[in-house]
Structures are given as structure tokens and as C-alpha cells.
Amino acid sequence: MSVKLDQIGTGFLLLIIILGCGFPFINDNSQDSRRSVVITIDLNQRQEFFDQLSKFAEANGFTILIETLSSSNEEFQIDMTREDIIIAGATGELDKYYIGFYDVLNQPPAPDLVFDDLVNQLERYVTEVPGTTFLIRK
Amino acid sequence: MNLVCSEWLACSREEVVDALSRFTFPGQNPLKPVQPDQQSFVAPFSWFPGIELNGMPVEYLGAIISFSFDGGLHVRNVSRPTHIFHKGQVDRQAKQVGRAWYVVTHGTGNNIYFAMDVVNQETGAGIFTSVDRMMRKYLEAMHILNWIKGLDC
Numbered sequence: 001m002s003v004k005l006d007q008i009g010t011g012f013l014l015l016i017i018i019l020g021c022g023f024p025f026i027n028d029n030s031q032d033s034r035r036s037v038v039i040t041i042d043l044n045q046r047q048e049f050f051d052q053l054s055k056f057a058e059a060n061g062f063t064i065l066i067e068t069l070s071s072s073n074e075e076f077q078i079d080m081t082r083e084d085i086i087i088a089g090a091t092g093e094l095d096k097y098y099i100g101f102y103d104v105l106n107q108p109p110a111p112d113l114v115f116d117d118l119v120n121q122l123e124r125y126v127t128e129v130p131g132t133t134f135l136i137r138k
Numbered sequence: 139m140n141l142v143c144s145e146w147l148a149c150s151r152e153e154v155v156d157a158l159s160r161f162t163f164p165g166q167n168p169l170k171p172v173q174p175d176q177q178s179f180v181a182p183f184s185w186f187p188g189i190e191l192n193g194m195p196v197e198y199l200g201a202i203i204s205f206s207f208d209g210g211l212h213v214r215n216v217s218r219p220t221h222i223f224h225k226g227q228v229d230r231q232a233k234q235v236g237r238a239w240y241v242v243t244h245g246t247g248n249n250i251y252f253a254m255d256v257v258n259q260e261t262g263a264g265i266f267t268s269v270d271r272m273m274r275k276y277l278e279a280m281h282i283l284n285w286i287k288g289l290d291c
Contacts, residue, residue, distance in 0.1 A: 029184035029197060033175040065219055070227045070247025077203075079219050089175060090216045092207035100175025100203065105195040106188065137174050 033100030035115045036138040037122070040096050042131025049129050053078060056125040060118065062087065084110050085118070140270035142232070143239040143277045153277060154232050154239050155210035161273035162204050162213045162230065164265045168276060172204045172213065180250070183222075194220065202250060217250045226250035230266070241270050 041049045050066055057064035062080035069075040069090060077090035078099065084107050089099030101118060103109045123134045142157070143149035149157075159171035165181055166172070178184075183200035190196065198220040206213045211232045217224045226247035233240050243266040 029187060030170070030176055030178040032173045033177070036174040067219075067225070069216065070225045071229070071244075077216055077225075086177075088177070088203050088218055089205070090203065090214065092205065092212070092214060096207065098175055098205040098207065100177065100205075102177055105197060106190065 031102055031105070033102055033138065034110075034112075035101040035119050035136070037099050037119060038096055038135040038137060039099065039126055040133045040135075041126075041129065043095050045129050045131055049126060049132065052125045052129055053080075056122055059125075060121065083107070085114070087118070087122075139233070139240045139242050140267055140274075141238060142241050142270055142274045145236055145238045147278065147281050148237045149239055149277055149281075151209075151211070151234075153280070154234075155206075157273050157277050157280075158213055158230065158232050158241070159206065159210065160276065161269050162206075163202065163215050163228070164269055168272070172206065175203060175205050177218075178202050178204060178215075215250070217248075221250060223248040223250050228266075241273065243270070 039049075053066065054064055056062075057080050060082070062082045062085075065079045066076055069077055074094060075091040076097075078088065078097065080087040081104075084104055086102045086104055087099060088102065089097055092098050101115050119136060123136075126132050127134055143154060156171065160166065160168040162172045163178065163180070166178075178201075179197035180200040180202060183197050186196045188195075191199070198218070199222045201218040201220050202215050203218060204213060204215045208231075213230045215228045215230075217226045219225075226245065226249060228243065228245045228250065231242045231244075233242060
């Protein structure tokens with residue numbers, strides 16, 4: 001019985017430590033995406049997909065950077081920035097791009113309508129590439 | 139490869155996915171599981187919200203995007219181009235062996251977490267071993283809590 005009580009006590013203690021003060025450098029400084037999409041491409045159409053992303057960026061005043069991930073020359077990350085909004089993401093599986101839309105820190109949040117419009121435009125641009133699917137997660 | 143759930147606990151896939159989302163990167167608050175495409179700002183830059191450097195918020199010097207795939211069993215942390223040590227990446231994958239669960243952490247590129255002393259090694263970084271240890275304690279604590287809840291008092 002004493003063993004069970006010890007286990008219960010240890011469990012509670014662990015819970016308090018973990019959920020309370022267990023992390024000496026807890027980092028609460030994070031930012032949820034305002035919108036989140038997953039784009040699946042046909043790997044044979046990758047360059048066309050990147051071309052469409054660049055067209056979308058240019059049409060909406062974003063500076064775009066597309067580069068390989070450090071883990072592989074076949075996986076990429078995308079970063080688009082403008083004064084009020086950031087669009088950033090990377091590949092998970094080879095053919096899937098996980099992309100989030102964010103407000104720029106220290107700037108007033110952009111209205112939902114602006115994000116909705118950007119998501120719709122991005123969908124229009126990239127689905128012009130054959131074999132592309134566009135999933136809105138958020 | 140670090141053990142995060144022992145055979146005797148027989149954690150479910152859902153429990154491990156949930157725990158991995160709470161222990162995705164060092165310093166994460168476990169009360170806040172990583173949301174889809176969450177952007178985080180790692181220490182020490184996260185300590186200076188609202189301060190700008192050459193017109194850019196200082197936090198962006200430690201900006202990382204985290205997202206999960208493979209049903210939540212694989213989380214990926216990727217530095218943004220504004221990160222002071224871009225580019226770098228840390229992948230964490232949960233794997234089941236028998237009824238036990240392990241997490242494999244693999245870092246590539248530059249060291250994007252400041253306490254992460256070794257990259258390009260499988261679980262070489264002590265800081266992620268600590269994260270895995272916390273994840274294991276969390277899963278054990280949750281099981282004990284559920285066991286207590288199930289007691290008929």
C-alpha cells in the first residue's frame with residue numbers, strides 16, 4: 001500500500017514539476033498561424049509549382065525565397081514576406097508543403113478577409129499546375 | 139533513440155502523438171501543444187518581445203516553424219531565413235518497438251537551438267535527451283493520473 005501511495009505522490013509531484021516549473025527556460029513566445037494549408041504536388045511539376053508561387057508573390061507584393069532544407073536537396077522551404085504578413089512553410093513528405101500565414105510581429109493584425117483572400121489567390125495560382133491539391137487546414 | 143514510454147505502460151498512439159506535440163522543441167510550455175504551422179521564437183531572442191533591430195523584431199532572429207506530419211508521429215522544426223543561424227532543422231520521430239515508444243531526434247545544418255551542442259547526430263544533443271526525459275515523465279504522470287481517476291473510492 002505504501003508503495004502505491006509513493007507512486008501516487010511521485011505522480012503528482014512529477015505532474016506539478018512538468019506542468020508548472022519543470023522547464024527552467026519555458027518559451028511561451030510563439031505565434032499561431034492565422035491560416036494553414038497543405039499543398040500536395042506532382043514531383044514532376046515542381047518547377048512549375050515554384051513558378052506559380054513566385055507569380056503569386058509578385059502579384060501580392062511579397063518578397064519570396066525558395067531554398068532547400070538542410071536535410072535534403074529534394075526538400076524545400078518557402079518564405080514570403082511583406083510589411084504586414086508572412087507566409088512560411090516547408091516540405092514534410094517530399095510532395096507535401098505545409099504552409100502557414102502569419103501576422104508580422106509589432107504590426108497591427110491584418111483582417112481575416114485579407115488572409116482569406118490570400119489563401120484563395122494562392123489556391124488559384126498553384127492549382128493551375130496539373131496534379132496539385134490544396135487543403136485548407138485552418 | 140530515447141525511450142519515452144515503457145512496455146509496461148503500453149501507451150497508445152494517440153497519447154504519444156499528443157505528448158510529442160507538447161515536447162516538440164526545448165523550452166516549449168507543455169501546456170501549449172504545437173499547433174499546425176506554429177512559429178516559435180527561441181531563447182534568448184524570445185526574451186525581448188517588442189524590441190526591434192534595424193526595423194525587424196528581435197524575436198525573428200530566433201524564428202522557427204514547427205509542423206507535424208505522418209499522423210503527428212513526426213514533428214519538424216525548421217529555421218526561418220531570419221534566424222541568426224539559418225539554416226538548420228531538427229526532426230523528431232516517434233517509433234514504436236513492441237509496446238514501447240521511442241523518439242529519434244535528428245538535427246541537420248546549423249545549430250538552431252542555442253543549447254544544442256551537437257548537430258548531425260542521432261540524438262547527440264543532450265538538450266533533446268532532456269526533452270525526451272520530460273516527455274517520458276509526462277506520459278508516466280498522465281498514466282498515474284488516469285489510474286487515480288479510475289479508482290472507485
